[in-house]
Amino acid sequence: MAGRVLFHIDLNSFYASAEVLKNSALEGLPVVVAGLHRRSVVSTASYEAREFGVHSAMPLMMAQEKCPQLVVVQGDYSWYEELSDRFFRFVKQFSPYVEPASIDECYVDVTEVIKQYKRPLDLAWTMQQQIYQKLHLPCSIGVGPNKFLAKMASDMRKPMGITVLRKQEITTKLWPLSITEMWGIGKKSHPLLIANGITTIGDLANPENESKIMTLLGKHAYGYIQNARGNDTNVLSFNTTVQSISQSTTLDRDIEDYDEIKTVLRRLAKSLSRRAQNDDLKGRLISVSIRYYDFTNAVRSMSYQEYTNDETVLFEQALYLFDRNHNGKPIRHLGIGLGSLFSRHKSIDQLQMKLDQPVKDSVENVLEQLNAQLPGIHLTTADKKLHHS
DNA sequence: TCTGGGGTCCTAGGACCC
DNA sequence: TCTGGGGTCCTAGGACCC
Numbered sequence: 001m002a003g004r005v006l007f008h009i010d011l012n013s014f015y016a017s018a019e020v021l022k023n024s025a026l027e028g029l030p031v032v033v034a035g036l037h038r039r040s041v042v043s044t045a046s047y048e049a050r051e052f053g054v055h056s057a058m059p060l061m062m063a064q065e066k067c068p069q070l071v072v073v074q075g076d077y078s079w080y081e082e083l084s085d086r087f088f089r090f091v092k093q094f095s096p097y098v099e100p101a102s103i104d105e106c107y108v109d110v111t112e113v114i115k116q117y118k119r120p121l122d123l124a125w126t127m128q129q130q131i132y133q134k135l136h137l138p139c140s141i142g143v144g145p146n147k148f149l150a151k152m153a154s155d156m157r158k159p160m161g162i163t164v165l166r167k168q169e170i171t172t173k174l175w176p177l178s179i180t181e182m183w184g185i186g187k188k189s190h191p192l193l194i195a196n197g198i199t200t201i202g203d204l205a206n207p208e209n210e211s212k213i214m215t216l217l218g219k220h221a222y223g224y225i226q227n228a229r230g231n232d233t234n235v236l237s238f239n240t241t242v243q244s245i246s247q248s249t250t251l252d253r254d255i256e257d258y259d260e261i262k263t264v265l266r267r268l269a270k271s272l273s274r275r276a277q278n279d280d281l282k283g284r285l286i287s288v289s290i291r292y293y294d295f296t297n298a299v300r301s302m303s304y305q306e307y308t309n310d311e312t313v314l315f316e317q318a319l320y321l322f323d324r325n326h327n328g329k330p331i332r333h334l335g336i337g338l339g340s341l342f343s344r345h346k347s348i349d350q351l352q353m354k355l356d357q358p359v360k361d362s363v364e365n366v367l368e369q370l371n372a373q374l375p376g377i378h379l380t381t382a383d384k385k386l387h388h389s
Numbered sequence: 390t391c392t393g394g395g396g397t398c399c400t401a402g403g404a405c406c407c
Numbered sequence: 408t409c410t411g412g413g414g415t416c417c418t419a420g421g422a423c424c425c
Contacts, residue, residue, distance in 0.1 A: 102425050185423085298419095
């Protein structure tokens, strides 16, 4: 297959940028988005706040210690979602091949569209400028021949950076980086690798270390090693079907009282149910998550007879799971989840497809199977999308 | 200073069926 | 009398990401 050109576009300190956009008085100030109680952590810090050593996941108390004039704003998630939608819609004007990777980042296959530009970077430059001018959001763009390199590239210059990472450049630009910079290797694996002499991404790519790494990381290792060598073969995924939703909360103080616990679970069931109903989702895997005062966790789940998003069902099943599993220790955090989701809209589409176009449907099934068997190649019919009636 | 909330994907064992 | 192999579903747990 001919070389591809992928962009990874990452909105810089997105929640903080979104708050500044909503309230220009915040411009230039050290701002964080966080919850407002004593156990909150920083969700996003503006670059001004980062100057003080404040960063995401830092306990709010600590952030305020580091930066006494810190401006703390509570998250406005429906506003962020609206901006995020605008962002993805805007990017799709340039190329239809967009994989949203989270609320504030996406991969874009620009292999075709980039041919229209004299210099390859002109497209990245144009997109970045327009996202800033029209949406008022700063972003960094990474350019690479695959998802991993594009992603690593976008991290290299922030904010408002554009970075190209070609495969022949990995020895100088990627391999010197610490293993802690490597996407996909998290804080559990860092100490393990470092203790065994794997400290840079280059060490990860080195064939001499291959068997050692496989022993340390198990089955996942092969993918990381290939990524470190610049050989990521993952294709963009355009399936955005949501897999699960959940609602959880950390209590202001640890609780033991059963009535209090029930009150919290009822509240969680209520908001989870409302969200599911708004998004037209039902699920049959109901789970409860419990975090105790000592940070030990338990997540317990069970499949329900039918697809549901009913508040009472969610509450009663969660309480049942809680009763069966609670070990009596004080509780710090409670959550309810809903998985094995089913969306009526989506199912109507699929049913319509079967009724209208039995031949086309079977072709799609075959394509789906082939796509599953042939990583690196994506087959598709000309027009998959059908209209609602 | 004391550790959020929302997700994804993977593994693995056991039950059950053929 | 002892025991196969494949497939699916369920549940628990864990790593990781933003």
